[in-house]
Amino acid sequence: MKITVGGIHTECSTYSPVRQTEADFKVAHGVELLRQAGLGDEQFADVNFCPLFHARSIPGAR
Numbered sequence: 001m002k003i004t005v006g007g008i009h010t011e012c013s014t015y016s017p018v019r020q021t022e023a024d025f026k027v028a029h030g031v032e033l034l035r036q037a038g039l040g041d042e043q044f045a046d047v048n049f050c051p052l053f054h055a056r057s058i059p060g061a062r
Contacts (some may be wrong), residue, residue, distance in 0.1 A: 005037060006052030008055045011059040020060035 010020065028036055033051040 001046060002035075002048045002050055003040065004050045005033060005054075007054045009054065009056040013059055016060050018060040020057055022034060024057045024060065025055040026057070027053055029053050 008025075010025075012020075030051050033054050034049055036054065038050050
């Protein structure tokens, strides 16, 4: 079985003075993404994880 893994994670607040930009996001790909998600072949022997990317940022304005 194949499962694709990915996402975008942030919190936006209308009242925050901090403007988010693309540079504020930390992006993980490949094995690093699977490690952050706590996924490994030893846990799910019959699953093939296909990591795309996961981007996360500190809370900021819209």
